[in-house]
Amino acid sequence: MAEEKKVARKKIEATVQMNRYMSDYFYELNEADKSRSRKIAWCTSVGPAEILRAMGFLIHFPENHGAMLGATRMATDMIPVANASGYSPEICSYLTADVGAYMKGITPLSRAYPGIDRVPRPDVLVYNTNQCRDVQDWFAWYAAEFKVPLLGIHTHRGVKDVGDDHVASIASQMKALIPPLEAISGNKFDIDKLNHVLALSKECSGLWKKVLDTASAKPSPLTFFDGTIHMGPAVVLRGTQTAVDYYKQLLAELETRIHDRVAAVEPERFRLYWDGMPMWGRLRDHSELFSRAGVNVLASTYCNSWIFSAFDPEDPFNSMARAYTELFIVRADDAKEDYIRRMIEFFKVDGIIYHDAKTCPNNSNCRYGMPQRLEALTGIPSLTINGDLNDLRLVSDEQTKTNVEAFIEQLEER
Amino acid sequence: MNASQSVYAGIDVGASRTKAIIIDADRQIIGRAVIKSGTDFEEASCRCLDQALDMAGLTVAYITNAMSTGYGRNNVAIARDSKTEISCHARGCFHYFSHAISIIDIGGQDNKIIKLDASGKRLSFKMNRKCAAGTGAFLEEMSLRLDIPLEKLDGLARQSQSMVELGSFCTVFSATEVLEKIRQGKNVSDIVKGLFHSVIKRVMEMDSLTEQVVMTGGVVAHNDYLVQMTSEMIERPVLVPEYPQLTGALGAALFAMEYSDK
Numbered sequence A: 001m002a003e004e005k006k007v008a009r010k011k012i013e014a015t016v017q018m019n020r021y022m023s024d025y026f027y028e029l030n031e032a033d034k035s036r037s038r039k040i041a042w043c044t045s046v047g048p049a050e051i052l053r054a055m056g057f058l059i060h061f062p063e064n065h066g067a068m069l070g071a072t073r074m075a076t077d078m079i080p081v082a083n084a085s086g087y088s089p090e091i092c093s094y095l096t097a098d099v100g101a102y103m104k105g106i107t108p109l110s111r112a113y114p115g116i117d118r119v120p121r122p123d124v125l126v127y128n129t130n131q132c133r134d135v136q137d138w139f140a141w142y143a144a145e146f147k148v149p150l151l152g153i154h155t156h157r158g159v160k161d162v163g164d165d166h167v168a169s170i171a172s173q174m175k176a177l178i179p180p181l182e183a184i185s186g187n188k189f190d191i192d193k194l195n196h197v198l199a200l201s202k203e204c205s206g207l208w209k210k211v212l213d214t215a216s217a218k219p220s221p222l223t224f225f226d227g228t229i230h231m232g233p234a235v236v237l238r239g240t241q242t243a244v245d246y247y248k249q250l251l252a253e254l255e256t257r258i259h260d261r262v263a264a265v266e267p268e269r270f271r272l273y274w275d276g277m278p279m280w281g282r283l284r285d286h287s288e289l290f291s292r293a294g295v296n297v298l299a300s301t302y303c304n305s306w307i308f309s310a311f312d313p314e315d316p317f318n319s320m321a322r323a324y325t326e327l328f329i330v331r332a333d334d335a336k337e338d339y340i341r342r343m344i345e346f347f348k349v350d351g352i353i354y355h356d357a358k359t360c361p362n363n364s365n366c367r368y369g370m371p372q373r374l375e376a377l378t379g380i381p382s383l384t385i386n387g388d389l390n391d392l393r394l395v396s397d398e399q400t401k402t403n404v405e406a407f408i409e410q411l412e413e414r
Numbered sequence B: 001m002n003a004s005q006s007v008y009a010g011i012d013v014g015a016s017r018t019k020a021i022i023i024d025a026d027r028q029i030i031g032r033a034v035i036k037s038g039t040d041f042e043e044a045s046c047r048c049l050d051q052a053l054d055m056a057g058l059t060v061a062y063i064t065n066a067m068s069t070g071y072g073r074n075n076v077a078i079a080r081d082s083k084t085e086i087s088c089h090a091r092g093c094f095h096y097f098s099h100a101i102s103i104i105d106i107g108g109q110d111n112k113i114i115k116l117d118a119s120g121k122r123l124s125f126k127m128n129r130k131c132a133a134g135t136g137a138f139l140e141e142m143s144l145r146l147d148i149p150l151e152k153l154d155g156l157a158r159q160s161q162s163m164v165e166l167g168s169f170c171t172v173f174s175a176t177e178v179l180e181k182i183r184q185g186k187n188v189s190d191i192v193k194g195l196f197h198s199v200i201k202r203v204m205e206m207d208s209l210t211e212q213v214v215m216t217g218g219v220v221a222h223n224d225y226l227v228q229m230t231s232e233m234i235e236r237p238v239l240v241p242e243y244p245q246l247t248g249a250l251g252a253a254l255f256a257m258e259y260s261d262k
């Protein structure tokens, strides 16, 4: 009988340390929530976290919580609760899973971290629409629920080239956050603190980029699936020394792998690029699906989203405005296309997988002819798989498996 | 046949039907069978293979190598290797039409468009299995709603004088649309032709087609008016292999032959 062999991707030793840092982060938030000893802000994942940190807030990231609901496969039971209260199954399933879980009084944090029984209560919610409009509606729901202020930055979207006018507009919106944040935190804004946090964020971002860039080595020491896990500190701890320390450790381990020619997937027959969100509830299955065929999905647009090259502590507001607008998700399709083309070359990939996530059009880049245009331009073939980041009702495992296997057979024929 | 001669088997376990083909060393089909897949794929694959072997006048001991494909490809005890139905359909079609082709496969539960270059290498493929639109499942559902046996649809569609167009993507919406057309007193044969038209439109929305088009699959095998309609829609002839329902199994058998020395 045609048998399926199991090949696990190679474990990263630094994971143990990352888990410790992440645990400390969640317990610190939990303690602050219970004792009300520190103010807590909720922030979007590519929102102005540096400003909040510089003003003394501890930060909770609802998208991180949404991804945890997805990865623990709790999301699919939570989403219908939000659907029933008027939040469509067609909108962001981070939003619906997170709000649904809150309505049910459930959090995956309790499973992972004994003693934590709820998400930390916010004193303020701060969003940036640079990624999508859903975050605004999502945060608005909690602002009404907790009766706390809702602040936001409204970013230009579909930007081709980031110009000075874009930067000026965002920088002034960022500055406008300061007075209300001073009132909420009780702390006076201190530019030196912001510069310090931004310097740490910049260092974190640079190290995270180097970590991801190790995947350009042949064989690659890293997979996209590792990236989705190890990006945790770049999201929730950027602007802290902890994140910097962590990525130094991780980078050293990966550089040793490159030196010793240790492959994350052995043998590495083909190298693929992933565009779009991960399917959080299927990370392990997808990792095994590819690795047992000797295929390393080694780089992604998604993990690269937490690289903020423009940060400059000498010019904090303008550089933050630029960095948060230069992000892939904010850009026009021609800028996106150019970006993926450069990634294909840099990571030396044989093919691209586009994940068309039903509830996140913002991260699904295959809907306006990009796969066809890029294939015509580069000759690199692609496969689009339908699914979702969190809502497993929208995922067909059998369809994914057959499509992926057929795509690998196509690569073998070349 | 003497036992020293080599024969190869291809077994395509589809979600709806299981197909088996036996070929000899000259790539000639000497046995074939189609049965319902049911719920026990392993049993169905054995039974289907036995029927194909019966037709060839052989027993399982004669098989040099076997390859499985299709939805239940990992449930075929005799197959040492498996390949996806995409590769096998492509291989089976290229056996008949050895030039650059676009294959439209319409099966019971899914449909595909596969493009091959002049050497038979796959350029791209699209598969729809998330929705009944454009598949045999859509026609089955509609035959129930209209209370017309599935096998009568082809004949009825041919009688149509003035096709009724159906606009909806969704099978449930289409069913409502059909009821509305009946209420309006539309002719059943015109509605059935509209259903066929809808199947073809859904498939053609999946991808563009190259010059030479081949159609395969169980739905095509049992409704050859679909081929005529497609040909009229794309304004060029459509090629159909000898056994359109069995191209996946044939491709698997051809791969079994190629892989027998590996």
Ligand code: SF4
Residues within 6 Å of the ligand: A063, A091, A092, A093, A094, A095, A131, A132, A133, A134, A135, A359, A360, A361, A362, A363, A389
């Ligand atoms: S970008 Fe997508 S996944 Fe992220 S919050 Fe917006 S809709 Fe949700």
